[in-house]
Amino acid sequence: MNRVISLGQVDSWRRAAAAEARLSSDGWVLDVATGEGGMARVLLQQWPRAKVVGLDFSREMLRNGRSHSAGWPIRWAEGDALSLPFPSDFFEAVVSAFMLRNVTDVRAALTEQVRVVRAGGRVIALEMTWPRSPLFRPFFRFYFGSIVPILGWLFTGYLDAYRYLPQSVQAFISPEELATTMEAAGLQEVQYRLLMMGTITLHIGVKAPGGATAQTRGACGACVPNGPSSPAPAATPTGPRRKSLWLLSRPGPGPVPGR
Ligand SMILES: C[S@@+](CC[C@H](N)C(=O)[O-])C[C@H]1O[C@@H](n2cnc3c(N)ncnc32)[C@H](O)[C@@H]1O
Numbered sequence: 727m728n729r730v731i732s733l734g735q736v737d738s739w740r741r742a743a744a745a746e747a748r749l750s751s752d753g754w755v756l757d758v759a760t761g762e763g764g765m766a767r768v769l770l771q772q773w774p775r776a777k778v779v780g781l782d783f784s785r786e787m788l789r790n791g792r793s794h795s796a797g798w799p800i801r802w803a804e805g806d807a808l809s810l811p812f813p814s815d816f817f818e819a820v821v822s823a824f825m826l827r828n829v830t831d832v833r834a835a836l837t838e839q840v841r842v843v844r845a846g847g848r849v850i851a852l853e854m855t856w857p858r859s860p861l862f863r864p865f866f867r868f869y870f871g872s873i874v875p876i877l878g879w880l881f882t883g884y885l886d887a888y889r890y891l892p893q894s895v896q897a898f899i900s901p902e903e904l905a906t907t908m909e910a911a912g913l914q915e916v917q918y919r920l921l922m923m924g925t926i927t928l929h930i931g932v933k934a935p936g937g938a939t940a941q942t943r944g945a946c947g948a949c950v951p952n953g954p955s956s957p958a959p960a961a962t963p964t965g966p967r968r969k970s971l972w973l974l975s976r977p978g979p980g981p982v983p984g985r
Contacts, residue, residue: 727877727878727881727882728764730877730881731874731877731878731891732922735922736764737764737768739823739852739921739922739926739928740764740765740768740823740852741768741771741772742852742919742921742928743765743768743821743823743850743852743928744765744768744769744771744772744773744821745772746819746848746850746928746930747769747772747773747776747818747819747821747848747850748819748848749773749776749818749819750818751773751775751776752775752776752777753773753776753777753817753818753819754776754777754779754816754817754818755769755773755776755777755778755779755817755818755819755820755821756779756781756810756812756817756819756820756821756839756842756843757769757778757779757780757781757821757822757823758781758807758810758820758821758822758825758835758839759781759782759783759807759822759823759824759825759828760780760781760782760787760788760791760802761782761784761787761790761791761824762787762790762791762794762795763780763791763792763794763795763798763800764823765780765821765822765823765852766778766780766791766795766798766800767795767798767800769821770798770799770800777801778799778800778801779800779801779802779803779812779817780800780801780802780803781802781803781804781805781807781810781811782804783804783805783806783807785804788802788804807822807825807829807835807838808829808830808831808834808835808838809838810838810839810841810842812842813842814841814842815841815842815843815844815845816842816843816844817842817843817844817847818843818844818847818848819843819847819848819849819850820839820842820843820847820848820849820850821850821851821852822835822839822850822851822852823852823853824852824853824854825851825853826851826853826898826904827853827854827894827895827898828894832899832904832907833907833910833911836849836851836907836908836911836913837911837912839911840911840912840913840933843933844933845933845934845935845936846932846933846935847932847933848930848931848932848933849908849913849930849931849932849933850928850929850930851904851908851927851928851929852926852927852928853898853904853926853927853929854895854898854925854926854927855895855898855900855901855920855924855925855926855927856895856896856898856925857923857924857925858924859923859924862923862924866923866925867892870891870892870895871892874888874891874892875888875889875891875892878891901918901920901927901929904918904927904929905917905918905929908929908931909931912933912934913931913932913933914931914932914933914934915930915931915932916929916930916931917929917930917931918930
């Protein structure tokens with residue numbers, strides 16, 4: 727459905743986001759709110775040796791993600807973006823695609839991403855935004871407000887979800903406000919690009935070198951060293967912020983499809 731709505735462009739936006747992760751060859755990367763795993767698969771296409779973790783709080787989405795990603799070495803985790811079940815300073819990059827608009831607290835979600843990314847690591851957010859151009863806005867409003875709900879209903883049977891989509895995009899903060907929120911969450915060198923006539927934004931920020939989360943640095947002593955067949959990191963000690971289930975599955979050993 728995402729492909730239909732985006733006129734076939736969604737994977738090119740995901741590729742632009744994946745390129746910004748700038749991973750070392752086998753680094754850990756988190757796809758927050760992975761849904762059916764579209765972003766996670768694109769990350770693996772771009773960084774075939776990376777260890778990709780796809781997290782979502784919806785079991786149904788994770789189930790769909792697994793079935794759509796058979797043969798892809800993705801690690802799946804169930805948890806809330808507002809309380810990530812991972813050690814601090816662990817991932818080389820954290821990516822979210824079309825998530826921030828859906829969370830109840832954007833800054834809290836970004837603060838969690840900053841916590842789990844390593845110092846010098848990148849936090850990347852791909853999101854939909856209301857276009858600025860007064861000429862283009864009426865077309866976008868018509869397409870998103872009238873055509874997309876009908877397409878959504880025809881293809882999926884859900885009307886309300888696709889009525890909510892334009893409302894959530896219009897209600898979401900502007901690209902400038904999102905950049906400011908990223909800085910407030912602790913990111914530096916924040917920049918963003920507008921794609922698809924300003925309807926998509928790609929934000930990138932860097933966790934300050936030396937900006938590790940002091941009180942939990944070393945929490946990943948329990949992690950197994952990186953390696954082609956290594957498991958994902960062990961869960962951190964239990965506590966109010968660690969109540970989610972960390973890992974649901976390990977990746978399969980097979981090659982990355984589509985390579
Ligand atoms: C529009 S989908 C995006 C899926 C995927 N990232 C993509 O590229 O298509 C939004 C996803 O965010 C998930 N989500 C929303 N809020 C969340 C939260 N607080 N924690 C974890 N997942 C969340 C939903 O379950 C859903 O799968």
